[in-house]
Amino acid sequence: MADYAKRDYGRCPCGGAYDNRSVEVRLTVGGKVVVLTDVPQGACPNCGSRVYKAEVLERIETLMKGTKVRKAM
Numbered sequence: 794m795a796d797y798a799k800r801d802y803g804r805c806p807c808g809g810a811y812d813n814r815s816v817e818v819r820l821t822v823g824g825k826v827v828v829l830t831d832v833p834q835g836a837c838p839n840c841g842s843r844v845y846k847a848e849v850l851e852r853i854e855t856l857m858k859g860t861k862v863r864k865a866m
């Protein structure tokens with residue numbers, strides 16, 4: 794089991810409990826579409842609010858920053 798599966802998302806401000814699920818996230822990095830699969834996400838069944846874990850956000854940020862920008866068309 795992955796590390797981040799240990800932690801809970803807690804509760805949504807609306808009072809609902811976040812559901813644990815895996816989604817596909819598409820990012821555009823330097824003009825390229827990067828698809829991340831099996832991204833753990835918390836989704837509130839009441840209001841539809843979505844949250845990501847810190848590890849996931851870090852991974853996404855690293856991807857965004859780590860990609861070298863190429864100016865060639």
Ligand SMILES: [Zn+2]
Nearest residue numbers: 805807837840
């Ligand atoms: Zn909610």
